[in-house]
Amino acid sequence: MTVKYQSQKIAQYFYTFAVILFLVQVVVGIIAAIQFLKPDIFILNFNTIRTLHINALVVWLLSGLMGATYYVVPEESETEVWSYPLALAQFWATVGAITLVVLGYIWMGLNPQANITVMGTQLLNEGREYIEAPRWADVLIVISVLLFLFNMFMTMMKTKKWTGIQGVLLFGLLFLALMYLPGMYYSKNMIKDQFWWWWVIHLWVEGSWEVIAGALLAFMLMKTIGAKREVLEKWMYIEVGLVLFTGILGTGHHYYFIGTPKYWHWIGGFFSSLEPVPLLLMVWDAFRTTREARNVTNKPGLFYTVAHAIFNFVGAGLWGIIHTLPQVNKWTHGTQITTAHGHLAFYGAYVLLVISMIYVTLPSIRGVKDYNPARAYLAFWWMTISMVFIVLTITGAGMVQVYMERLMGLDYVAVKTTYNLWFWILRAIFGVGFLVGVSIFVYDFFMLGREPAEQKA
Amino acid sequence: MSNKAARNLFIFGSLFFFVIFLGLTVDTMNQIDGRAPEVTKEVDAGKMVWQKYDCIGCHTILGNGSYFAPDMTKAVERKPDGYLKQFLMDPRGVKPTAAMPKLGITSQEADDLIAFLTWISKIDTNGWPPKPILAAAAGVGGQGQTRGQQIYQSQGCSNCHNINGIGGTSGPELTRVGANGKDVAWHVKHLKQPRSVVPNSAMPPYAAISDDDLKSLAAYLVTLK
Ligand code: HEC
Ligand code: HEC
Ligand code: HEM
Ligand code: HEM
Ligand SMILES: [Fe+2]
Numbered sequence: 001m002t003v004k005y006q007s008q009k010i011a012q013y014f015y016t017f018a019v020i021l022f023l024v025q026v027v028v029g030i031i032a033a034i035q036f037l038k039p040d041i042f043i044l045n046f047n048t049i050r051t052l053h054i055n056a057l058v059v060w061l062l063s064g065l066m067g068a069t070y071y072v073v074p075e076e077s078e079t080e081v082w083s084y085p086l087a088l089a090q091f092w093a094t095v096g097a098i099t100l101v102v103l104g105y106i107w108m109g110l111n112p113q114a115n116i117t118v119m120g121t122q123l124l125n126e127g128r129e130y131i132e133a134p135r136w137a138d139v140l141i142v143i144s145v146l147l148f149l150f151n152m153f154m155t156m157m158k159t160k161k162w163t164g165i166q167g168v169l170l171f172g173l174l175f176l177a178l179m180y181l182p183g184m185y186y187s188k189n190m191i192k193d194q195f196w197w198w199w200v201i202h203l204w205v206e207g208s209w210e211v212i213a214g215a216l217l218a219f220m221l222m223k224t225i226g227a228k229r230e231v232l233e234k235w236m237y238i239e240v241g242l243v244l245f246t247g248i249l250g251t252g253h254h255y256y257f258i259g260t261p262k263y264w265h266w267i268g269g270f271f272s273s274l275e276p277v278p279l280l281l282m283v284w285d286a287f288r289t290t291r292e293a294r295n296v297t298n299k300p301g302l303f304y305t306v307a308h309a310i311f312n313f314v315g316a317g318l319w320g321i322i323h324t325l326p327q328v329n330k331w332t333h334g335t336q337i338t339t340a341h342g343h344l345a346f347y348g349a350y351v352l353l354v355i356s357m358i359y360v361t362l363p364s365i366r367g368v369k370d371y372n373p374a375r376a377y378l379a380f381w382w383m384t385i386s387m388v389f390i391v392l393t394i395t396g397a398g399m400v401q402v403y404m405e406r407l408m409g410l411d412y413v414a415v416k417t418t419y420n421l422w423f424w425i426l427r428a429i430f431g432v433g434f435l436v437g438v439s440i441f442v443y444d445f446f447m448l449g450r451e452p453a454e455q456k457a
Numbered sequence: 458m459s460n461k462a463a464r465n466l467f468i469f470g471s472l473f474f475f476v477i478f479l480g481l482t483v484d485t486m487n488q489i490d491g492r493a494p495e496v497t498k499e500v501d502a503g504k505m506v507w508q509k510y511d512c513i514g515c516h517t518i519l520g521n522g523s524y525f526a527p528d529m530t531k532a533v534e535r536k537p538d539g540y541l542k543q544f545l546m547d548p549r550g551v552k553p554t555a556a557m558p559k560l561g562i563t564s565q566e567a568d569d570l571i572a573f574l575t576w577i578s579k580i581d582t583n584g585w586p587p588k589p590i591l592a593a594a595a596g597v598g599g600q601g602q603t604r605g606q607q608i609y610q611s612q613g614c615s616n617c618h619n620i621n622g623i624g625g626t627s628g629p630e631l632t633r634v635g636a637n638g639k640d641v642a643w644h645v646k647h648l649k650q651p652r653s654v655v656p657n658s659a660m661p662p663y664a665a666i667s668d669d670d671l672k673s674l675a676a677y678l679v680t681l682k
Binding site for chain 1: 458459460463464466467470471474475477478481482484485486488489490492493496500501504505507508509510511512513514515517518519520521522523524525526527528556558560561573576577580581582583584585586587588589590591619622623624625626
């Protein structure tokens with residue numbers, strides 16, 4: 001097994017960057033977890049560590065998705081990437097820009113006074129969760145994404161073989177790029193600031209990224225079990241359609257209490273409650289297709305694909321719906337319940353998605369037919385079991401917080417430092433378990449196809 | 458359903474919902490200005506300071522942000538400005554156990570931040586954060602309390618102090634304050650003007666309370682052992 005088009009190998013650059021950042025993300029996550037117990041344990045304060053944690057997460061997932069796209073589009077268009085040098089340049093420009101941004105965060109963390117205002121925005125850290133990257137970096141990121149989309153579009157134009165998978169994938173990416181723009185709008189009014197901020201955050205994870213996930217799910221089921229394209233694409237349209245029908249107005253579940261009008265309680269509550277439906281459909285799709293499977297060519301790939309579908313539903317769907325009605329969200333809004341959901345949703349929906357794409361495509365990129373799957377499974381169980389326990393722990397912390405602080409009226413700090421103490425300790429311990437899983441995965445990523453396959457487990 | 462029909466449903470359905478969303482966005486934008494006071498120069502400056510120090514990397518505000526530190530939506534309602542300013546500029550000078558680091562906030566920046574947080578506290582948030590139901594239920598009685606206890610409650614000392622697990626954590630815990638050897642006279646003096654006995658104290662002075670009431674309050678405090 002090998003790639004049909006040499007330029008598909010560009011995916012590997014993006015994957016490598018992704019897995020390294022994954023490792024960084026989890027290491028700083030553990031530091032953040034320990035800072036709940038000992039705030040001064042590290043030279044950088046919690047806010048900087050957290051910024052690094054969530055930015056590394058978003059960047060590595062995006063990098064992984066870009067890599068996946070560089071693999072999928074030539075395959076679907078049946079031609080080489082329009083410009084290989086442009087793709088390579090785009091890769092290195094991205095790495096360079098991200099490195100500068102990270103250095104800026106660290107500098108700002110060490111010396112907040114360096115975060116001066118230049119042309120109306122902060123130079124190093126914009127101080128807005130997830131989109132901390134300063135304005136100059138926003139511009140660089142947009143240019144990089146535009147070059148990437150242009151390259152992919154020109155590739156499609158070479159043969160004009162518009163497949164459904166590739167069309168939906170690129171639509172998702174375009175939507176993603178467009179939804180980055182509202183984050184660059186500065187408003188003096190904090191309500192408006194938060195309103196547009198949610199366009200980026202929500203319409204990413206519950207809109208465009210979920211559309212991309214739908215397209216890649218179809219692609220992976222096709223690759224791993226040779227499922228029929230016709231059927232896959234039809235269900236894909238239905239799934240991503242339902243994602244957007246529910247997800248766009250579902251944005252309202254963030255507009256309950258930030259100063260926006262009350263009608264969002266109805267709109268947000270109704271539509272976001274339906275958001276798990278397409279996610280459940282994807283699980284069903286994965287199982288239906290797998291049951292029909294005749295010849296599975298890539299077992300770990302399929303394994304991760306199905307796991308992604310399941311945990312997407314559990315993390316985003318179930319852990320989302322429990323706090324999405326305004327009557328419930330009134331009490332849970334801004335508590336550890338949100339953190340629990342954030343972790344399981346990102347893990348299930350996007351971490352597992354990118355890892356699945358890596359296992360589905362990497363063997364052919366490395367030009368091997370077979371590889372030892374033992375580490376892939378081992379990594380999965382270490383990561384997944386640890387993550388489930390992190391999430392249960394934090395859900396427990398959230399329930400205690402909601403009861404003691406929000407219902408009984410105890411002080412935030414009192415609840416955090418006494419009643420929730422054990423939850424923080426447990427989270428840090430399970431975090432180390434997660435790091436073990438990630439390390440196995442990253443090692444496997446570098447070794448796959450580079451050692452004899454005989455030592456099969 | 459044919460693939461083409463499914464595709465068209467996806468495209469036009471999504472467009473349909475996006476247009477509705479845009480319509481609601483326009484309406485919301487028009488309503489927002491009426492749901493909070495005017496944004497003054499100080500409030501805008503305060504928002505910039507808020508962003509400069511990445512306060513949201515530890516705190517939530519309007520319930521959004523990080524969950525490492527208390528929500529800031531109503532912060533100014535529980536603490537007087539003087540206290541907040543002193544805390545912002547030097548958290549551990551005010552509260553030795555504070556997890557918030559000294560960030561280098563200047564006096565001007567602290568004033569701007571307080572203007573910003575005051576503006577935030579006046580937003581119509583549809584009733585969020587909710588009043589704790591259990592605490593409200595426990596507070597109705599009031600009978601059987603001494604005069605000192607009543608003053609302690611009515612003056613909001615519990616916004617900063619904690620007795621038997623109830624109350625804030627900004628000032629020292631008072632559960633056993635009577636055991637530290639300070640007498641009624643010391644407490645009266647301290648309540649009237651904390652700085653007269655504790656240099657640089659961040660506790661607000663309670664000079665407006667009558668001498669009799671101060672004595673009752675102090676008498677209550679010394680019983681806490
Ligand atoms: C590194 C994390 C961190 C950062 C950054 C941070 N805070 Fe805090 N802040 C805390 C914690 C934790 C508390 C709770 C009290 C304590 O234990 O320190 C707190 C408490 C407060 C309080 C309440 C004090 C009281 O006694 O009620 C205010 C007001 C406040 N912070 C404002 C800010 C502002 C404004 C900024 C940005 C300039 C900021 N904080 C940045 C962690 C942080
Ligand atoms: C805005 C926060 C705040 C409020 C409100 C407040 N205090 Fe304090 N209080 C403090 C701080 C900070 C200290 C520590 C500095 C000092 O000793 O003056 C303190 C110290 C004390 C002490 C000394 C404790 C000790 O162990 O030495 C007593 C007693 C006390 N306060 C009583 C009260 C009473 C009674 C009220 C209500 C009338 C009250 N405080 C309101 C912040 C506050
Ligand atoms: C893959 C999809 C999803 C991801 C990655 C995700 C992630 C997140 C994250 C990170 C936050 C916290 C944002 C912040 O920092 O303030 C959040 C908030 C929230 N999410 Fe999701 N989510 C997903 C899907 C869903 C779904 C399907 C629902 C509903 C059914 C949902 C309901 C919510 C709600 C109600 C909040 C607000 C919590 C609060 O009030 O504090 N999410 N989500
Ligand atoms: C792939 C795995 C992980 C993902 C996808 C992930 C994702 C996230 C996200 C989205 C947030 C923002 C929280 C929110 O707004 O809800 C966050 C915060 C955080 N993460 Fe992770 N994380 C992962 C692994 C870890 C690990 C292993 C640890 C260490 C135990 C950790 C510790 C933390 C901490 C302490 C915070 C701050 C939470 C808070 O503000 O209360 N994370 N993470
Ligand atoms: Fe959302």
